[in-house]
Amino acid sequence: xxxxxQTPKHLITATGQRVTLRCSPRSGDLSVYWYQQSLDxxxxxxxxxxNGEERAKGNILxxxxxxxFPDLHSELNLxxxxxxxxxxxxxxxxxxxxxxxxxxFGPGTRLTVT
Amino acid sequence: xxTVTQSQPEMSVQEAETVTLSCTYDTSESDYYLFWYKQPPxxxxxxxxxxxxxxxxxxxxxxxxxxFQKAAKSFSLKISDSQLGDAAMYFxxxxxxxxxxxxxxxxGTRLKVLA
Numbered sequence: 001x002x003x004x005x006q007t008p009k010h011l012i013t014a015t016g017q018r019v020t021l022r023c024s025p026r027s028g029d030l031s032v033y034w035y036q037q038s039l040d041x042x043x044x045x046x047x048x049x050x051n052g053e054e055r056a057k058g059n060i061l062x063x064x065x066x067x068x069f070p071d072l073h074s075e076l077n078l079x080x081x082x083x084x085x086x087x088x089x090x091x092x093x094x095x096x097x098x099x100x101x102x103x104x105f106g107p108g109t110r111l112t113v114t
Numbered sequence: 115x116x117t118v119t120q121s122q123p124e125m126s127v128q129e130a131e132t133v134t135l136s137c138t139y140d141t142s143e144s145d146y147y148l149f150w151y152k153q154p155p156x157x158x159x160x161x162x163x164x165x166x167x168x169x170x171x172x173x174x175x176x177x178x179x180x181x182f183q184k185a186a187k188s189f190s191l192k193i194s195d196s197q198l199g200d201a202a203m204y205f206x207x208x209x210x211x212x213x214x215x216x217x218x219x220x221x222g223t224r225l226k227v228l229a
Contacts, residue, residue, distance in 0.1 A: 033217065037157075041221075042205065042219055042220065042221040042222050043205065043219045045216065045217070045218075045219070048216060055216075056216045058216075088157055090159065092159070092217075101147045101164070101209050101211060102147075102149055102161050102164055102209075103149075103161075103207075103209075103217055104161075105151075105158065105159035105160075107157075107158055108157055108158075
């Protein structure tokens with residue numbers, strides 16, 4: 001158990017809909033990262049937050065948005081969903097400083113758009 | 115721009131044998147961290163091993179070890195005495211330790227372990 005939690009575990013929805021994925025980082029970690037992994041693909045970095053502020057942006061679509069709240073949990077909002085948005089969405093957290101710098105990943109949310 | 119390249123989309127190894135997965139990266143930074151993550155069929159991302167760029171000694175974790183060649187920007191993962199449970203997707207990752215502190219992942223190598 002990495003200490004990072006994600007809800008829901010599975011989500012099935014229709015095209016055009018909007019969903020919210022939730023992530024709670026490991027205790028003490030201020031930095032949260034969101035990744036998208038389509039079937040048999042690598043990890044696509046979407047966005048990073050640090051202590052409530054956006055820190056870095058990757059290939060995140062305009063239909064997607066995220067935020068990190070004062071209690072450090074984060075939400076990823078996906079709207080106007082398309083079939084191609086079906087993927088596994090990972091949240092990861094890390095301490096920004098040392099000593100080891102690794103990311104801890106949540107179990108992921110599997111999104112299916114029908 | 116920093117990039118991470120895993121040139122082997124798929125590898126196979128016989129149980130109990132040794133296999134090496136390749137990873138190269140491109141960066142102008144002198145201080146950074148490198149990681150190997152394992153993703154088994156459960157899809158959970160599991161940290162296998164980490165290497166600090168300032169350390170010359172190669173990291174080792176039980177049957178997993180790395181060959182870190184800083185000048186060549188190479189970071190390969192060696193798995194000794196391969197076990198069926200090692201079958202997974204393996205991702206190499208690089209972390210900037212300044213600025214955005216972003217992680218950059220390679221495209222992955224799928225490892226099959228043959229009984």
